[in-house]
Amino acid sequence: MRHLTRIGLLTIAITLGIMSVVLMTMGLSAAAITTEVDLIVEVKAPEHVALDVPYVVNVSFANKGTAGAPDNPVTAILPTEAQFITSTNDWGDPLAPDEIDGNTLTWDVYPLSADSTWGHIFIVLEPDPGLSEGELLTTTVSITTTAAEPN
Secondary structure (H helix, E strand, C coil), X not given: CHHHHHHHHHHHHHHHHHHHHHHHHHHHXXXXXXXXXXXXXXXXXXXXXXXXXXXXEEEEEEECCCCCECXXXXXXXXXXXXXXXXXXXXXXXXXXCCEEECCEEEEEECCECCCCCCEXXXXXXXXXXXXXXXCCCCCEEEECCCCCCCC
16 A cells, blocks of 8 residues: 555646646747847947037948847937938948938838847038037937837
């Protein structure tokens, strides 16, 4: 009788163990299916510029999510006290904006795969000659997508 009780308890323990593994595997599969786009954009510009010297604004963008982002317009709002000269990509090749509306420039960048490497747009600007010393030049940048993105 004791032998049968031990076999019964062992059978229950094995069954519970197998069920736990199956449930954990199902939970991990559901977690792996959940995908998300996570677009990031950063802008870097010099702290000080000379009135007669063009300067470069580096716009960096990436998708650090687990899903690809099919379309990713990058929009830069340039300071009104500076003139747009040109823009290039990572390799120094010309990269003209796809849309220009006053001091707002938009580039339709390529689809960004999940956990993509950083892309860059280098914008060359020239400050207006009448700019006062100490005046701030602010460039605002954003990236969007039609895919679901939590930010």
